[in-house]
Amino acid sequence: MPSTSLIPGRSAIDPSGMPWRWAARSRCSSDKLSTGDTSMDMKRRDFLGSAGIGAAGMMALAATKAEAAAAQVGKGQPQPSTLGIAGKDYPKVGGNLANHNHSVLSRINRDNVGRLGGAWHVSLEGGDTTKNQQSSVVAVDGVLYVQTTQQNVFAVDGKTGAVLWKTKVGKRTTNMRGVAVAGDKVFTTSGDNFVYALDRKTGKTLWKTPLLTPEEEGANLVAARPGDDLFKGLPNATLAGAIVHWDGLIYVGMEGSTNGVRGRAYALDAATGKVVWTFWTVPGPGEFGHESWEEGDAWKTGGAVPWIHPSIDPELGLVYWTLGNPYSRTDGSARPGDNLFANCIIALDAKTGKRRWHFQSVHHDIWDYDNVMAPPLVDIEVGGKLRKAVIYGSKVGHYFVLDRVTGEPIHAVEERPVPQEPRQKTAPTQPFPKDGGVLVHQAPDYATSTRPVPFYQAGGIFTPFWDRPTSIFPGAAGGMDWAYPSFNPDTGWITVGYAMISSSYTNVRGGGVNTSRPYGEAFSGGIVTFDPRTNQVVWRKESEWALAHGNNIVTTAGGLMMQGHPDGLLHIMDARDGRTLWTFQTGAGVHTSPITYEVDGEQYVAVLAGGQYYPYADSPKGDHLWAFKLGGSVPPAKAPKLPSKRRDILVASVDGTTVQNRIILGRQWDAKTNAPAGKENFTAENAMAPQVLRVPAGTTVTFLNPADSTSAHGAVAFFDPVFDTGILMPGQSSSHRLDSSGEYFFNDPLYPQNTGKIIVT
Template sequence: MKYLVSWITVLLCFCPVMAPAQTTQPQEWPAYGNDAGGMRFSPLKQINAENVKQLRVAWTFRTGELEHYKGTDAAEKAAFEATPLMVDGTLFFTTPTTRVFAIDAATGTKKWDYNPEVYLRQDLSEVTSRGVSIWPAPTDKTNANTPKRVFVPTLDGRLIALDAKTGQPIASFGKAGMVDLRQGVGNISVTSPPAIIGNTVVVGSSMGDNQRFNYDRGVVRAYDALTGKLRWSWDPIPRSEKDPGANTWKGSSATQTGAANAWSVLSADAERDLVFIPTTSPSPDYYGGERLGQNLYASSIVAIRASTGKVVWSFQTVHHDLWDYDNAAQPLLFMFNQNGKPVPAVAVGTKMGHVFILHRETGVPLLPVEERRVPASNVPGEEAYPTQPFPVSLPALGLHKVEAWGATTEEKASAQKRISGLQYNGIFTPPSLQGSIIAPSNVGGMNWSGMCYDPESGFLIANVNRIAAVIRLLPREGLAVAVKDDQELLRSETGFQAGTPYVLKRSYLFTKNEQGISMQTPPPWGTLAAIDLKKGTLAWEVPLGFMYDPGKYPQARQWGALNLGGAIATAGGLVFVAGSVDGHFRAFKTGDGSLQWEVPLPAGGQATPMTYQVKGKQYVVISAGGHGKLGTKLGDYVVAYELP
């Protein structure tokens, strides 16, 4: 998918305030979401709402990544989405091409780097990496004194184990430090860090899944952290009549369908020996005639016994997915207060803007969920599932009502004309031959940006997109004639969906003009929202970023922006988030969502930040390297902020 956006940077000035005293004990960030369950909460409060305006750049590290794109088309797809880890005073992170860096957490000085030499001229759906994982996990007492390893999943389908001290491959792991994940599976990539649970490393996969229906298998696999030996493999799509869930797949070609993979971040609960897998849509995303039925375990959250690979429970967020409603967010593990008692829970944030709260051990909803009737499909060969699950007691986030909008009278009239020619019957409107409005779109609601949880306030916090997609299916026969004189179709993204009767054309309800972008649905287009889980209400929701020039449109800062890259919460009463296409890094007050701090980044900040304390000082760090598909400024920066 391609987004055409414009951005502007704004410089802010601020004055010094003294920081409060705090313990000098180190406070690490040892996993993608800080803890293995992805709460993305830090107990640090040296930086707080009273002094955050005084944050300044502590150091900036340059990776030299842009040089690696030369001579290839990698820059068109490249996105610096990595969240660094901090362990033993060292930051570990990957670049979009999976180069690995270890730098000093206090100074930003490089300790070592490792280049897996990914060949960038191969067919890669994405050029990104959200980071690495460290073994052993902090809670692993058995291996507490074992030298640490850095596990690196690569774009070309390898799992590499590096010595955390030296950056050299561990010779005893796999074959010279590497396991080939493509062997027996196909042309997969890995863009998210694996889950670490005991001596087991669990890894998913990424793939482009709209070019044919019989895509590669979306298997999830577990490897021995010491030897690299395969422990188990799990395919979310049943391949035989005896497999669980096989009766939910109908049609002679159902077992040939691919994907339903887990490309996002996995979560682990070592105490319960569970790993939580967010699965995606089967291939292709927008036509399911080759895979009729409910399609378990696709588009689901699946809890797997980490020691055996056996499914413990599953919860399907979308039946027979026709909307590219992948479970893109990391499942968030936390303790939910139910009737005054803490209950182990998993929060599931979706592209539809729905939030499901499930019992971590059983998958049973802790808050009510009901099946509701949704629109039927009129595409020959398709059968949309008649109902979909809806959370009853929590607010839905994202765009759930489509109306025409424009910055001028002419732009609004153009938007109205376009919308009136498309099918739209609310959420879960299926794709059509006429063209359907999909809202929320495949961008979200919530995307891989995911959620964070502040246990002190009980707020579940997420950055949200509010942009509609337009999906049209074109009969394969006569395709050239259909698009010949249709400029909108020519500009739209194409998914060939080989093996099906239809070709996909995907666009969004905005257009490009001389000024940049012209939105066709009302703002805000991007927000930061907090759900109060104690009350089941929306605590607050504020615009995040801007897409129009504030100098020309004074209200632009209230209109929000498309965003990718999540938020973190701290005990200092702050939520830190970048993500928005305007290229700024911001801090909001957890209690009311008020903006406390805002600075321009040297490149797009489409990554989730992190924070840690070393040598008595708290730092907040963000990767700023831009996003080729979003059109934000590319770069190669890792920036750390500190108090004076």
């Protein structure tokens, strides 16, 4: 039996308590096939079919009771008034400057939430279902302000739903995550990379400032697109994250780490739009941290972008930004070193942009573990002392509790040795919370949806890779990703959504990097509550849905907790244990923050429902702005088609009769000629021709490895062991009769990213 690689210095039990037996099993099966062994023994059948990720497996997860059954309800700590509160108004994305995502309103509470109903509904874009929506709503003086991906900013009467004004701010669509409102202005970004100040009463443009320009780079960059009103600068970067306003300045972030853009964070004068300071998140020559890019010019395209909004402590005068992964995100061979300030939380002087401190959660990241989030600032009592803390962590499943004055850990963090891949220039150690601080499983588990797709090399966090397809858990869209957590000052707890998703990597895709989530893998997730005072999980509620992609949580003084789901349901739960008290169908996936506000003494709840591409490519999209109140009578929307709970193959299916019920292995499908491409392909995910075949029950399907192939291939169904061709040498074929209706994913045991699907009707 092949040896099992464990992280040095760690026991053979992962933090969730699951044995690390998966490593040996996965490698054993894959290594066995790579030698050409075609035996069909029961162990291999068990590997492919046991603990299947079907309806029964998902229901078992969904039925798991919250770990809160016997949990003691916490008692909170008063928070500084300087951080602000969300009450009658919900004045910014995140609720207040500390990103507590909490409201002090309590008219709607555990006792009466069952009477909640629709107050009004408006389709902001006329019913358009072609775009996802990520903008969270802001409410000030009874008016809601919200953006759409279509580049419109709206002001909507919070009591009636009447649109007061609508302003178009760009032509290049991009994700919009929220405006800032201050005084007589509404601040927004656009996909064309302008920052706008709009008149709060009319929506008229007061000023606009271009950012991400060639002049900032000091480089001769061509225009991204022509036209006087369009952005003429970096073609692979966009402004991103909600805007934050404080004390006459607005704070703006950007995205583009995956495209080789050097990150930067901005502060602009709210009155004029003038750039007050720019902080380059990858330090240049002579700047602190530049030595962490040990050689070459990789720092010039180093990424580390701040793509989610920051937090601000007015008393300390600090702004806290979390920064993205380095570039190239999964190839570390050309950028040795820790690569600051990628994968860091960084505290900057809010007025000057000067660095005060930083903490790096992943050194020399090669997994897209950027841990970008909206970090809550909380005052907590630890060891009998009141501490000013900031909570940081995301995709890897860790939460670090740091002193927000100094950046030092409040709960101990240790550097642990991790597996190495010299070609990747991997860091020898990575930071781990020493006691607690782990919120999600950090390794695959054959009994749950985290079961890896067969024939990939599989591993937990910080598993390195090179030329062999490697499935890593949690993946780049896993852990808590970019779900906004809620800090409930009444309990002292932090609650956040999480996702159970892997990613697969290899560095040999046409000379580039192959980064994806394997076709056919299952998704799930849940909600977890964490006590930052003890560094321990309080309770957990598992879900059939991944809940880490804009499925933001807001708590209230009414003892409630609100969160939207990918199936379009808005959930209101008991904040003590996550028990669902009320749901409402919004008509599209909810991947934005619900909010609550008050108009004329009436408390409302509002949310924008519009879908989100990750991880559900078939997420139901829309433009639904909803408000709810006690006694509301507007009925729910029609339930949309549910997104697939596995990463589905969404290309059009090919009727089996048109291809003699045959699938050609190692070839891509040419949709123009309706025939397999001539060239053999070992790395493409769609190297099955056709990739999706549709046949009636009782059909015999033939799998062929063409005679001109240079390698063996095969096709094995997972996680339903319906067929297994064994290893087919060039010119060999294998036929299998499919009698039961269903959808069957299969992949090549030698080149596991080559994946297809057969639909049996």
